[in-house]
Each structure stands twice: as structure tokens, then as C-alpha cells.
Amino acid sequence: MIARATGDAARWRRRGDNALRFLAAVPVGYGVSSLWAMALARVLPMERSEATVTGALVALLLCALAAMYAYAARSGWRALLTLLLCGGVAAAITWSSIATGGKA
Amino acid sequence: MSKGFRQSQSTLHTWSGLLLGWVLFLVFLTGTLAFWREGLNRYMRPELPPVTQPMRVLAGAQRFLQAKAPDGKSWFVTLPSERLPGAQVFWVPQPKAGEAPRGRRGGGGRRGRDTQALIGADGQPVHARETRGGEFFYRFHFDLHYMPVIWARWLVGVAAAMMLVAILTGIVTHKKIFRDFFTLRRGKGQRSWLDGHNATAVLALPFHLMITYTGLVTLMALLMPWAAVANYVDPAKANEALFPHVEAPARSGRPAPLADLSRIVADAERRLGGPAGYLEVSEAGDAAARVTVLRAPTTLLNTRAPSITYDGVSGRPVWRSPAPGGAAATAGVMIGLHAGRFADVALRWIYFLCGVAGTLMVASGLVLWTVKRREKLPDPVRPPLGFRIVERLNVATIAGFPLGVAAMFWANRLLPAAMPGRAELEVNLLFLAWAAAALLALLCRPAWTWRALFAATGVLLIALPVFNLVGPGRGTFGPLLAGDLVPVGVDATMVAFGAGLLAVARRIARHRPAERNRTRRAPATPSVRVLEPAE
Numbered sequence: 001m002i003a004r005a006t007g008d009a010a011r012w013r014r015r016g017d018n019a020l021r022f023l024a025a026v027p028v029g030y031g032v033s034s035l036w037a038m039a040l041a042r043v044l045p046m047e048r049s050e051a052t053v054t055g056a057l058v059a060l061l062l063c064a065l066a067a068m069y070a071y072a073a074r075s076g077w078r079a080l081l082t083l084l085l086c087g088g089v090a091a092a093i094t095w096s097s098i099a100t101g102g103k104a
Numbered sequence: 105m106s107k108g109f110r111q112s113q114s115t116l117h118t119w120s121g122l123l124l125g126w127v128l129f130l131v132f133l134t135g136t137l138a139f140w141r142e143g144l145n146r147y148m149r150p151e152l153p154p155v156t157q158p159m160r161v162l163a164g165a166q167r168f169l170q171a172k173a174p175d176g177k178s179w180f181v182t183l184p185s186e187r188l189p190g191a192q193v194f195w196v197p198q199p200k201a202g203e204a205p206r207g208r209r210g211g212g213g214r215r216g217r218d219t220q221a222l223i224g225a226d227g228q229p230v231h232a233r234e235t236r237g238g239e240f241f242y243r244f245h246f247d248l249h250y251m252p253v254i255w256a257r258w259l260v261g262v263a264a265a266m267m268l269v270a271i272l273t274g275i276v277t278h279k280k281i282f283r284d285f286f287t288l289r290r291g292k293g294q295r296s297w298l299d300g301h302n303a304t305a306v307l308a309l310p311f312h313l314m315i316t317y318t319g320l321v322t323l324m325a326l327l328m329p330w331a332a333v334a335n336y337v338d339p340a341k342a343n344e345a346l347f348p349h350v351e352a353p354a355r356s357g358r359p360a361p362l363a364d365l366s367r368i369v370a371d372a373e374r375r376l377g378g379p380a381g382y383l384e385v386s387e388a389g390d391a392a393a394r395v396t397v398l399r400a401p402t403t404l405l406n407t408r409a410p411s412i413t414y415d416g417v418s419g420r421p422v423w424r425s426p427a428p429g430g431a432a433a434t435a436g437v438m439i440g441l442h443a444g445r446f447a448d449v450a451l452r453w454i455y456f457l458c459g460v461a462g463t464l465m466v467a468s469g470l471v472l473w474t475v476k477r478r479e480k481l482p483d484p485v486r487p488p489l490g491f492r493i494v495e496r497l498n499v500a501t502i503a504g505f506p507l508g509v510a511a512m513f514w515a516n517r518l519l520p521a522a523m524p525g526r527a528e529l530e531v532n533l534l535f536l537a538w539a540a541a542a543l544l545a546l547l548c549r550p551a552w553t554w555r556a557l558f559a560a561t562g563v564l565l566i567a568l569p570v571f572n573l574v575g576p577g578r579g580t581f582g583p584l585l586a587g588d589l590v591p592v593g594v595d596a597t598m599v600a601f602g603a604g605l606l607a608v609a610r611r612i613a614r615h616r617p618a619e620r621n622r623t624r625r626a627p628a629t630p631s632v633r634v635l636e637p638a639e
Contacts, residue, residue: 025116038334046431048335049345053431055331057438060320064268068276071116072109094334103337104345 020076028083029066033059035090042097048104110276117273118473122494124263125470126501130244131260132466133505135315136459137241139444139452140594142187144238147594148516150572151232152189154588155225159366164227165191166365169388172221173197179385183369185402190230194220198355233521235530240512246323249531254326261323267316270469274305294475301468304461311458312465318442321435346432350394350413350423358391363419365395372397372412375421379403385416393417401445406436467502474498496545503557504541506605510564511537513598517571551612559609565602569595 037059044051066083073079137144146152155161161184169179173195182192197219224230236243248256288299305312320327325343332342362385369380381400387393393416399409406428413423428436440446444455474495481487487495512534519526545553572595583591 034328034330037328037331041331041334047429049342050429050431052331052335052342053346053435055334056324056328057321057431057435059328059331060265060317060324061268063265064272067120067269068113068116068273071112071273098334104335104341 017076020080021070021073024073024076024079024083025067025070028080028087029063029070032066032083032087032090033062035087035094036062039090039093039097042094042101113273113276117270117277120266120273121270121466121469122473124259124266125466125473126497127259127263128267129463129466129470129501130248130505131246131263132459132463133509134241135245135319136456136463137509138238138245139447139455139459141238141242142185143590143594144241146187146189146237146590148235148237148513149189149232150583150591151521152222152230153225153586154186154189155184157225158184159369160227161191161223161225162366162369163364165193165223166362167227168221168223168229169193169195169385170362173219173388175389176385177387179388181365181383181385183379183381183383183400184225185379185381185400187402190225191223192220193223233516233519234523234525234527235516236527237516240531240534249535257323257326261320261327264316264319264323265327268313268320271305271309271312271316275309278302278306294472294479297468297472297475301465301472304465304468308458308461308465311455312462315442315458315462318438321438322442324435346428347408348426349411350396353387353392353394355387355390356392359389360391360393360417362388362393362416363395363414368395368414368419369397371419371421372414375412375424376410381409388416391417394422395419401440401443403446405440405446406433407439407443407445408432408436470494470498470502495550499545499550499553499557500542503554503561504538504545507541507557507561507564508534508536508538510561510568513568514564517568517575551615555609555612558605558612562602562605562609565598565605567602569599 037055039055040058041052041055044054046054070076070079070083073082146154162181165181169176169181173179175198177196177198179196180194182188184191221229222232224232246257246260247253248259288303289295325332329339332339336342336345365383365385369383373380376397376399379400379402380397381402382398384396384398385393386396395414395416396411397414398411401407401409408428410427411425412421414420415422444452447455474491477491478484478487481491512530515530515533519529523529541553541557544556548556572591
């Protein structure tokens with residue numbers, strides 16, 4: 001009975017971990033990639049339109065890499081937090097750049 | 105590479121591959137067919153002879169448009185080539201007073217049938233059978249069907265992203281990627297499926313990576329608009345910056361005759377350094393008229409063709425598109441690589457065969473999911489619901505959709521040429537045949553349905569060239585004697601694929617699951633395994 005209970009607990013923990021990884025891989029992964037698309041589009045030393053294209057081109061690859069990382073990380077929480085941190089850095093870059101430089 | 109990392113990527117590979125695998129199969133299959141888009145356009149309208157004098161067709165197109173829409177807001181002409189048996193023309197009439205102007209994309213929506221025509225080799229509008237031809241496969245590849253195109257493109261885009269993940273994780277999952285490439289153990293159940301999946305994946309790996317990533321790039325503006333959002337108050341401005349074009353002229357109201365389009369095209373071809381593919385006339389019949397000529401994509405790697413704009417009355421050049429920047433050119437070339445319009449026949453074949461390998465890779469991956477799990481089922485007679493759903497969806501998609509495609513080719517030949525609405529009917533028949541196949545897959549045992557559907561598709565594909573040979577129409581030898589290889593090429597390819605499908609059906613018919621053999625060899629061991637495993 002006890003063994004069964006711990007088995008159940010382990011199963012639920014695994015399910016929770018999987019859900020977190022999925023969350024990190026798909027919506028968060030896309031969000032982080034999008035934020036880096038914005039950050040790169042702002043800071044790359046190119047013409048505005050060129051930096052825009054480069055940012056988007058790179059971000060499409062980042063989506064895939066973020067998903068791979070989300071499943072490779074030691075735990076779902078770790079994947080989620082790391083990706084959110086990466087997104088936070090990109091958001092800070094984008095925000096400060098728009099605040100100082102403005103849009104076209 | 106650590107074992108844990110590989111294991112995690114294997115899990116991701118399995119599930120990202122399965123989740124949208126069926127969409128990917130459809131996208132891969134129709135995309136592969138779309139490499140022969142122009143060839144299929146001609147194949148499905150056998151009445152049309154190939155064009156030998158393009159300028160004569162262009163002059164005919166100008167005469168036609170002058171009569172149809174002398175004061176048209178815009179005319180669009182796709183010039184004939186060895187791939188297009190005529191000039192495809194489309195026009196936007198002058199908006200009536202008080203009516204909102206119809207842009208090329210806005211307002212008017214889809215191109216109406218009453219504002220387009222095909223000008224044939226003799227310079228006259230042709231009356232060939234209505235068909236979507238190869239265009240259907242091209243559009244379905246990213247727009248799917250029976251659903252709003254934006255939804256479809258998001259679905260296809262997400263599937264492509266999954267594909268990219270599946271390819272990258274597939275590489276990681278592979279321990280001995282090159283040794284496995286030379287390994288094909290036949291008749292060994294799961295091992296054979298794995299070998300087949302690996303061979304089709306690794307054989308064309310650079311192609312798969314290229315086609316998947318560049319496919320995402322074709323949908324980039326939809327999937328990843330955020331870079332433009334960061335830089336532009338109005339993200340549409342990003343497009344204007346990237347693809348500069350001359351402002352549309354305002355109609356002056358002073359009538360003036362349009363210059364000879366053939367002369368303008370000849371001049372543009374000289375200045376652009378290659379054949380012209382497309383031209384656009386704005387404000388025809390007016391003193392402010394403009395003519396823009398684009399280079400044909402057949403000789404360009406970058407899909408954004410350079411263009412020259414002329415004064416429509418004097419025929420003098422007034423504007424030329426600037427050379428694109430490095431990043432814009434990179435994106436353009438990626439889209440060019442994806443579409444392969446630059447490819448000549450030999451390279452087209454390589455594209456096509458790589459596409460076939462990709463389609464087989466997706467299909468074998470989907471089958472592998474069930475093969476792997478079947479061996480571990482606790483009760484093979486009653487597999488869990490999820491397993492049964494995947495198994496039957498596999499049959500419905502992998503064996504069912506090709507049947508629909510074959511049915512569409514047949515509909516193209518059998519429906520009366522003058523029948524109204526036959527183009528839509530052809531497409532609907534594809535989906536009807538596919539729906540029937542899916543219904544069979546749902547109701548019958550998978551082992552039987554796999555075989556029946558593959559066999560039926562094989563027979564249909566082999567019989568069609570025979571019908572072309574003996575049935576009504578231009579036949580096979582007429583065009584061949586005239587030096588036109590397209591019809592006979594399509595026929596031969598169909599026979600090859602039909603024979604392949606029949607061979608597969610035969611193998612399935614002979615196939616006995618390994619487990620049953622094992623129990624037969626050792627009948628003394630009583631076990632539930634004696635029961636026939638669910639096939």
C-alpha cells in the first residue's frame with residue numbers, strides 16, 4: 001500500500017515535471033525567442049530593416065533550441081526559470097533601447 | 105554527449121514528431137508534388153500546346169486586356185515560359201465613383217473568375233478545362249483547405265517548428281548516424297522500420313534541415329513579427345523598408361495610349377540581365393500609366409526578383425528596385441531555396457526525390473511509434489485507446505491521402521471538360537476519396553486497410569497513364585513526338601509510384617508479425633501470446 005502510494009506520488013511528480021517542460025518548451029520558448037528577436041532587431045549594428053530580418057531569422061532557430069533545452073534541463077522548474085531569465089534579459093535590452101532610441 | 109541528454113532528446117523527438125506528424129505528412133507530400141507545379145498544371149490541361157513564341161502571346165494579352173479593361177486600375181500578367189503554356193492575366197477594374205478602391209490584396213479578396221484569363225500560344229484566350237492543377241498542391245502545402253488561410257499557416261508553421269525540433273533532436277538521438285545510414289536490415293520488424301526511418305532521414309538530412317528552416321522563413325512575417333514590432337510603430341512599414349516599390353500613380357484623367365508591352369519587356373530583359381517573368385500595369389489608358397516588369401524566378405536564387413518601372417505612355421524607365429541588403433537577400437535566397445523555382449529539370453528531380461525521402465521519413469516515423477509500442481503492450485488484443493487512435497490515423501493519413509490525390513488526377517481526366525465548377529469538384533473529390541479511406545481505416549482492421557488502400561492507389565496510378573494512352577485526348581505520343589516530355593514524364597512517374605505502392609501492398613499481405621512466428625515455432629509454451637496480436 002505504501003509502495004503504491006509512493007509510486008503514485010512519483011508518477012504525479014513526473015507528470016508535473018513534464019507539464020513544466022512543455023510549458024517551458026512551447027509557450028515560454030516562443031516568448032523568449034520573440035523577445036530575443038526584438039532585442040536583436042534593436043541592437044544589431046545594421047540598418048533598421050536589416051536588423052529586423054536578422055532578428056527574426058535567428059529567433060526561428062531559437063524556438064527549436066529553447067524546446068531542446070527545456071527537455072535537456074535537469075528539471076522542469078530549472079528549464080522554466082532559466083528560459084524566463086533569458087527572456088528577462090532580452091526584454092530589458094529591448095525596453096531600454098526603445099526607451100532611449102524610439103521606433104521608426 | 106551524455107546519456108541523459110540523448111534520452112531527453114529522444115523523448116522530445118518522439119512526441120514532437122507524433123503530435124503534428126500527420127499534418128507534416130500532408131505538407132511534405134503536397135510540397136513534394138508542388139516541385140512539379142508547372143508540369144502538373146500542363147499535365148492537367150492537356151489541351152494546351154506549349155508556347156513557342158512568348159512575345160506573340162504577350163501581344164495577344166495586351167490586345168485582350170485593352171478590350172476587356174481599357175481603363176483598368178491594374179493589369180497583372182504572368183509571362184509564358186516553358187513551364188506555363190500561356191500568359192496568365194488578371195485585372196482589377198477601375199473602381200466606380202464612391203466605391204472603395206480595390207487593392208491587389210485588400211477589399212476584392214480572392215481573384216474572381218471574371219477578371220482573369222489564360223492567353224494561349226496563339227495569342228487568343230484559351231478555353232481549356234478548368235482545373236487548379238499543380239496550383240492546388242502548392243497552395244495546400246501551406247494554406248491547407250476548407251479553413252481560413254491564417255489558421256492553416258499557423259498550423260503548418262507550428263508543424264514546421266516541430267519538424268525542426270524533431271530533426272535536431274533526431275540528430276542528437278542518433279549514436280551512429282553514418283553507420284546506420286548504410287544499414288538496412290530487412291524483415292526484422294521494429295529494427296527494419298527504424299533502419300528505414302534513419303535511411304530516409306539521414307540520406308537527405310541536409311535537405312530536410314534546409315527545407316524545414318527555410319519553410320519557417322517563408323512564414324516568418326506571420327510567425328515572428330516581433331522583430332518588426334520592436335523597430336516600427338507600424339510593423340507594415342518594415343515591409344516597405346525591405347521591399348521598396350514605386351508609389352502607385354494617381355490617375356490623371358487624361359487618356360493616353362499604352363506603349364507596346366513587348367518593347368518594354370524586351371528592354372527590361374536587357375536591363376535586368378535575364379528573362380522577364382511578370383509584369384504589372386497601373387492605370388492603363390491614362391497619361392499617368394506605369395508598367396513594372398519583374399525578372400523571372402527561374403534564373404534567380406533570391407525569390408524577391410529585381411524590377412524596373414516604366415512610364416506607360418513613353419515606355420521610358422523611371423525607377424529601378426535597389427539591390428537588397430545582406431539580411432534581406434539572405435531571407436530571399438532561403439525562400440528561393442525552399443521553393444526551388446530556379447532549379448532546372450535535373451535539380452528539380454533531386455528536390456523531388458529528397459521530398460519523397462522526407463515524406464517517407466515522416467511516414468516511417470509515425471509507423472515506428474506504433475511498432476515500438478506494440479511490442480510492449482500488456483494486452484496486444486486490446487491495445488489502449490490512444491494506441492488505436494494513432495494506429496488508425498496513420499492508416500487514414502499515410503495510405504488515405506495518396507488515394508485522394510490519385511482520385512483527383514482521375515477526376516481531372518473523367519469530368520467533362522466543359523462542366524461548370526469542375527475545378528472545385530476535382531478538389532472536393534480528392535477530399536471525398538480521402539474521407540472514404542479514413543472511414544475504412546476507422547472501421548476495418550489496420551492490416552487490411554493498409555493493404556487495400558495502397559493497392560487501390562497503386563492500381564489507380566498505373567491505370568491513369570494507360571487511360572491517357574488509349575482514352576480520348578491528345579494521348580501520350582502526340583506531345584512526345586512534338587518534343588514535349590512533360591506528359592510522358594508525369595505518366596512514367598505515376599507508373600513508378602503505382603508499382604511501388606503495389607509492391608508495398610504485397611509485402612503487407614505476406615507479412616506475418618514476428619511474434620506469431622515465434623509462438624508457432626514454440627507451440628508448447630502456453631501463453632496469451634498465442635492470440636493473434638492486434639495488427
